[in-house]
Amino acid sequence: MMTGDPVAPPIPACRTARRRLAAVRPLAFLAVAVLSWLVAAPGHALAHAAFISSRPADGAVVAAAPSEMLLTFSEPVSPLVLRLILPDGSATDLTVFDTRDAAVSISLPDLPHGTSVLSWRVVSTDGHPVGGSVSFSVGRPSADRSAGAVADTMPAFVRAAIWAARTVLYLGLFLGTGGAFFLAVMAPDSSGGVHWIRAFHFAGLAAAPLALGLQGVDALGVELAGLFDGRTWSVAAGTSYALTVVVAVVALAAGTLATGMGEAPARRLAGVAALLCTGLALALSGHASAAAPQWLTRPAVFLHAVSAAFWLGALVPLAALMRAPDHAALAALARFSRAIAALLAALAAAGIVLAVIQVIEPQALGGTRYGQVLLAKLGLVVVLLALAALNRWRFTAPALAGDAAAARGLRRSVRAELVVVAAILSVVALWRFTPPPRALIAEAATPVSVHLHTARAMADLSVTPGRAGRVAVAIYPMDADFSPMEAKEVTLVLAKADAGIEPLRRAAVKVDGAWRIDEMQVPLAGVWQVRVDILISDFEIEKMSGEMILKP
Numbered sequence: 001m002m003t004g005d006p007v008a009p010p011i012p013a014c015r016t017a018r019r020r021l022a023a024v025r026p027l028a029f030l031a032v033a034v035l036s037w038l039v040a041a042p043g044h045a046l047a048h049a050a051f052i053s054s055r056p057a058d059g060a061v062v063a064a065a066p067s068e069m070l071l072t073f074s075e076p077v078s079p080l081v082l083r084l085i086l087p088d089g090s091a092t093d094l095t096v097f098d099t100r101d102a103a104v105s106i107s108l109p110d111l112p113h114g115t116s117v118l119s120w121r122v123v124s125t126d127g128h129p130v131g132g133s134v135s136f137s138v139g140r141p142s143a144d145r146s147a148g149a150v151a152d153t154m155p156a157f158v159r160a161a162i163w164a165a166r167t168v169l170y171l172g173l174f175l176g177t178g179g180a181f182f183l184a185v186m187a188p189d190s191s192g193g194v195h196w197i198r199a200f201h202f203a204g205l206a207a208a209p210l211a212l213g214l215q216g217v218d219a220l221g222v223e224l225a226g227l228f229d230g231r232t233w234s235v236a237a238g239t240s241y242a243l244t245v246v247v248a249v250v251a252l253a254a255g256t257l258a259t260g261m262g263e264a265p266a267r268r269l270a271g272v273a274a275l276l277c278t279g280l281a282l283a284l285s286g287h288a289s290a291a292a293p294q295w296l297t298r299p300a301v302f303l304h305a306v307s308a309a310f311w312l313g314a315l316v317p318l319a320a321l322m323r324a325p326d327h328a329a330l331a332a333l334a335r336f337s338r339a340i341a342a343l344l345a346a347l348a349a350a351g352i353v354l355a356v357i358q359v360i361e362p363q364a365l366g367g368t369r370y371g372q373v374l375l376a377k378l379g380l381v382v383v384l385l386a387l388a389a390l391n392r393w394r395f396t397a398p399a400l401a402g403d404a405a406a407a408r409g410l411r412r413s414v415r416a417e418l419v420v421v422a423a424i425l426s427v428v429a430l431w432r433f434t435p436p437p438r439a440l441i442a443e444a445a446t447p448v449s450v451h452l453h454t455a456r457a458m459a460d461l462s463v464t465p466g467r468a469g470r471v472a473v474a475i476y477p478m479d480a481d482f483s484p485m486e487a488k489e490v491t492l493v494l495a496k497a498d499a500g501i502e503p504l505r506r507a508a509v510k511v512d513g514a515w516r517i518d519e520m521q522v523p524l525a526g527v528w529q530v531r532v533d534i535l536i537s538d539f540e541i542e543k544m545s546g547e548m549i550l551k552p
Contacts, residue, residue, distance in 0.1 A: 050074040050435075050443035052102075054118075056136040057449040060460065063482035065111035065138045069118060071104045074442045075290075077122035079104055080129060080219050080235060087114030087142045094118075113139035121221050126290030127241035128432065129219040137451070158217060158224055159433065165211040166429040172204015172252055173281065173305075174425065175418075177274040178313015180255035184264075184271030186339075187332030192320030194259050200316075201259075204252045212236050212245045218432075240285040247284060251277035275313075279306035287370075287436050288354045297357060300350040307347035311340060311388075312421050315414050322399065322411040330400050337396050340388075357438070364437035367552075371437060373430050380424045387417045444551040452532055452544035456480055459532045459544060461492075467551040468525040473517040475508055477534050489535035490515040494528050503531075525552040 055070040056062050082094040096107040104122070114137060121131035179197035183190065216236030217226045226232040236242060251274050258271035279302040283289045289301045314336050321329035355374060365371035391413050398406030448466035452459045460476040473492060477485040490510075495503040501523070508515035522528070527549050534542045 050439045050446075051130070051132055052442070052446045054134045054136075057447075057460075057462075058134045059136070059449050059451050061137045061139075061141060061451045061453065061458065063139070065108070067108055069106045069108055069134075071106070071118075071120060071134070073102045073104075073122070073124075074439065075125055076102050077104065077124050077130075078238065079106075079120065079122050081119070081121040081131075081221065082106055083119045084108070085117040085119065087112055087116060111138050115142040121219070123219050123235075123239050124290070125240060126287055127215070127239045127244070127285035128287070128435075129221070129239075130435075131221060140453070141451070154218070154221070154433075155223060158214070161224060162211075162214045162218060162432060163426075163429050165207050165214055166432065167426045168203050168207035169211050169248060170425040170429060171422065172200050172202075172207065173248060173278045174309050174312045175316055175421070176200030176204055176313070177251045177255035177278045178309035178311075179316045180258040180313070181271040181275040181310065182314045182317050182332075182336070184258040184267040186314070186335050187317060187321065187328065188264050188268065189328040190317070190321055190332060191259075192323075192329065193317040196316050196320070197259055198256065201252050201256045205249065208245050208249050208252070212242060215239060215241045215245075240290075243284040244281045244286070247277050247281035251275075251281055275306055275309055278309045279303070281305075287431060287439075288358060291354075291357050291436075291438065297354065300353045303346055304350035304354065307343045307350070310343050311347065314340075315418050315421065319411050319414040319418070322407045322414070325399065325407050330402075333396065334400055337392065337400075340392075344385075344388075358436040360438055360441060364440075368434070368437050368440060370431065370434040370440075373427060373434055377424055377427050380420055380427065384417055384420045384424065387413050387420065391417075448548050448550060450530055450546050450548045452530065452546045454542060454544050457485060457534060457536075457542045457544065458482075459534065461530065461532065461548070463522075463548065463550070468522050471520055471522055473506075473508070473520055475515040475517075475532060476513075477515065477532075484513065485534065485536070487515070487534045487536060488538075489533075491533040491535075492517060492520075493531040493533065494522065495531075496524060496526065496528050499524055499526070522550060525550050 050073065052072045052074055054072070056066060076099065078099065079097055082097060083091050084094055085091045092109070094106055094108070098105045104120075106118070115135055116138070117133050117135045119131070119133045121129060123129045176197055179193060179200065183192075183194060183197070213227045213233060213236060216232035216234075217224060219235050219239060220226060220232060222229075222232065254270045254277060255274035258267050258274055260267065260270075262270075282305040283298045283302040286301070289298050291297045318333065318336070321332060325333075359365060359371060359374070365375055391410055395406045395410035395413065399410050444467040445465040447462045447464040450461040450463075452461060457480060458478045460478070462474045464472050464474075475490055475492065477487050477490060479485050490508040492506050492508060493503050495501065504520075504522075506517045506520055508517050510516075527547055529545065530548050531543060531545045534544075536542060
């Protein structure tokens with residue numbers, strides 16, 4: 001009986017390939033699981049809530065006091081502070097409200113005649129609070145219409161604290177967890193830079209709860225002393241940013257375990273978990289992750305963050321390993337050199353997708369603070385890529401061949417990269433204070449409402465959208481008792497004396513009870529003088545004037 005040829009024992013190369021496959025298998029399984037969850041996670045946010053309208057409208061004058069007020073936003077929000085300032089300057093907090101989709105219905109107390117101001121502060125799905133105020137008048141505006149107005153400004157010290165806490169948290173995530181992944185997976189036989197990596201972990205763990213508390217301070221619009229108020233922490237815990245902080249803490253803890261003294265498989269698994277949790281933490285809140293379509297944006301944020309952590313986290317251990325490169329250090333450098341090209345391609349692809357979704361219009365890059373921050377980040381990334389290219393094409397190959405001078409040059413270049421990385425992360429932290437152009441466009445598209453009146457008549461004027469350019473105008477003439485006025489002609493006059501623009505006159509056409517100008521070109525943003533001329537009869541004309549502000 002004949003038998004087949006004996007099976008040859010596996011050659012060393014096969015064993016090496018199998019070990020490498022076993023090493024990356026947990027990463028592949030966990031990555032697929034996280035990406036699947038991000039794609040399937042429900043979401044309907046539009047990237048930072050923008051105020052759309054109110055009823056009564058801002059600046060409106062109504063005959064009778066309304067029992068409720070309706071605020072409409074570009075996406076669902078959760079109210080944080082609703083404060084009503086009455087005509088006499090007294091203020092009361094409103095606590096009875098109902099949220100329906102992207103609208104908030106607020107119950108109002110009995111209101112006296114005069115101008116009242118509703119100051120509101122809400123948190124959007126992306127975890128960022130926004131605020132503003134809406135004024136309306138019952139019967140007739142108060143003599144001092146600015147009384148009680150609330151400015152939505154953040155104290156500079158609070159702003160600096162939020163920026164610093166988030167910058168340190170980013171350093172912990174990208175340099176700490178990314179470095180832990182490198183040591184556990186790419187250089188399992190080395191411990192170069194482990195003390196620095198653990199320092200980044202501890203700094204991130206210290207910054208995480210502070211960042212959460214400052215989220216509550218930011219949400220409520222209070223001073224730093226609000227950190228000692230339990231309501232601040234309760235409000236912070238109810239925002240999506242709380243999930244980011246919790247998962248970030250898990251990532252930092254896993255990174256600490258990955259740099260411990262356990263068995264290699266356990267450290268490798270902890271390093272993989274740290275890297276993936278870093279991507280997950282940043283995909284759970286923020287402008288980009290909350291943008292539509294979320295089946296694309298959340299995975300893109302995850303991929304962008306994981307790729308960045310892989311790249312940036314390798315810098316600290318590489319700088320340490322190149323101090324006295326041995327066989328293990330050179331093997332880690334070779335593995336990193338082979339993997340980084342694909343990771344950089346993923347990083348760039350995800351970043352381009354997110355930038356296109358958030359910026360929308362190319363002119364927004366230089367015309368908005370968000371775009372300016374993005375340009376600053378991209379400029380620093382170009383410098384970082386130039387240093388990376390120098391490492392790859394000038395230092396890596398000679399260093400792998402045992403050239404000590406090349407190893408020293410690589411180490412110096414990596415140190416320079418770390419300085420640029422710190423600058424990039426500090427710039428990224430500024431995005432908390434810069435709503436994306438996508439949200440600004442939605443906000444600018446909302447109408448501007450103006451109430452004009454004289455002793456005998458009044459008119460409500462609505463300009464849509466509320467920004468410079470081509471607009472549509474609706475005018476509602478009324479008698480002094482708020483009843484509709486029968487007018488023969490209605491003419492709108494716009495002027496901007498500070499820009500040297502002579503009055504623009506347009507005749508309105510009556511359509512379904514409103515006098516309309518369906519197409520009018522308003523060339524500039526800013527304050528415009530408004531006049532509405534109402535021809536009541538052949539011998540009577542009523543002229544009423546005011547101002548309106550158009551956004552860019």
